[in-house]
Amino acid sequence: MPSNTVLLTGATGMLGARIAHHLLEAEDVALRLLVRSAAFADPDKRSGLDPLVERGAELVEGDVTDAASLDRGTDGVDVVVSTLQGGREVVVDGQIALARAAASNGVRRILPSDFALDLFKASPGEHPAFDLRREADEAIGALGIEQIHVLNGAFLDMIATGAGIVEFDDEAGVASFWGTGEERFDATTVDDTARYAARVAVDASVPSGKFAVAGQQLSFGEIVSAVERGTGRRYARRSRGTTEDLRAWIADQREAGETTAAMYGTYQLYMLTGQTALDDLQNDRYPDIEPVTLAQLSAEKAA
Ligand SMILES: NC(=O)c1ccc[n+]([C@@H]2O[C@H](COP(=O)([O-])OP(=O)(O)OC[C@H]3O[C@@H](n4cnc5c(N)ncnc54)[C@H](OP(=O)(O)O)[C@@H]3O)[C@@H](O)[C@H]2O)c1
Structure with missing residues (x-):
């Protein structure tokens, strides 16, 4: 019963x-x-x-x-x-x-x-x-x-490919993301x-x-490594900027009325700074x- x-x-x-x-x-x-x-x-x-x-x-x-x-x-x-x-x-x-x-x-x-x-x-x-x-x-x-x-x-499964977080340029063989690639998040x-x-x-x-x-704490850099393991490709890591640069980018997006981009940027900022x-x-x-x-x-x- x-x-x-x-x-x-x-x-x-x-x-x-x-x-x-x-x-x-x-x-x-x-x-x-x-x-x-x-x-x-x-x-x-x-x-x-x-x-x-x-x-x-x-x-x-x-x-x-x-x-x-x-x-x-x-x-x-x-x-x-x-x-x-x-x-x-x-x-x-x-x-x-x-x-x-x-x-x-x-x-x-x-x-x-x-x-x-x-x-x-x-x-x-x-x-x-x-x-x-x-x-x-x-x-x-x-x-x-x-x-x-x-x-x-x-x-985890939504970000495992780097979607919306890591930009993979297959032609140039470069993976770019905000931060150092080592900040950890849940x-x-x-x-x-x-x-x-x-x-x-x-x-x-x-x-x-x-x-x-x-499930775990991981970093953007580990996502790049996982994609490398999954695809057999290799990527040079490139930082798009520091968390302060990201803050400035979010402010620009907001000012331009790009509220969705600003929100996703803020999500990444929180992941990088550990605020949330x-x-x-x-x-x-x-x-x-x-x-x-x-x-x-x-x-x-x-x-
Ligand atoms: N932590 C993360 O990374 C992450 C990522 C994504 C989502 N989330 C969170 O997970 C939660 C679920 O998200 P999801 O992606 O599973 O959502 P989803 O796939 O879009 O499903 C939303 C559900 O809400 C129902 N719904 C919407 N309006 C309704 C209404 N007026 N009355 C009754 N039902 C209604 C939809 O029914 P219909 O089929 O009738 O539209 C659908 O079943 C949310 O809180 C979301 O923010 C977290």
Whole structure:
């Protein structure tokens, strides 16, 4: 008999789908998925949802912008896990509406859609996506419901190729990045983050607050080495500049109205300076989870 009914929002997304699979591995969990109506008719999204339903998940139609659907969705639920992604109407208004419905239905705990570097240590106004999450979390915190912030650093598998961080010029044989290439930051694969999130969601011994895990600490230089191992190519390392140069570059982007570039630049700045580094890692709480490392990912790729 399941002792925890979990409502997950975002099961059609990258992280949510993985969390759903890991929640279904637990014997004491009944899983309900809040899914937007369009996903029911979308063959791609159905192909992700159908295996979850076959394994016992219940689908409920809903949208975080539709309060009535949130009331229905959270009825009889113990824990809400949100992996929503979107703008203010989803991340702030939608998550607060979800948490309000949850609190009024007696839900014990919510995991909001954080899953990042330590966004609570970001400077307000520097990283809009972190600002939205903090704003939502603060409002949720006032509702008297347990709130656990899963923090995992960067998604290791998304940065393992250097995408958005290291620029590889194959013709010139040069790899360029900000900083010295040796600054270390936290990273965890999407699937390992999902494993930890599924465990902590229903672990009554974990208190409200940050729950930080990291698959490993790595550097931009190690990413270049991993790409070299995977491709057999060699690259000369070139720094685009110091962290102070990066700060100046971000300011220029902001001034030019390039807010997305400025945000990604700020993300890298935080990785390099350690401003949003994770503290008090909780990996040991679940020693059976052995996080995948960059070396394992690149060995898999090379095989
Ligand atoms: N640490 C990192 O490096 C890193 C990297 C990427 C993401 N993240 C974080 O991980 C979390 C999940 O991101 P993701 O990439 O998995 O997101 P994603 O793939 O874009 O999925 C977003 C999910 O939100 C759902 N959604 C959006 N608007 C909704 C609404 N109004 N009502 C109900 N559901 C709605 C989507 O449903 P539909 O299918 O109906 O659109 C989808 O299932 C986010 O907090 C994100 O910031 C972290």
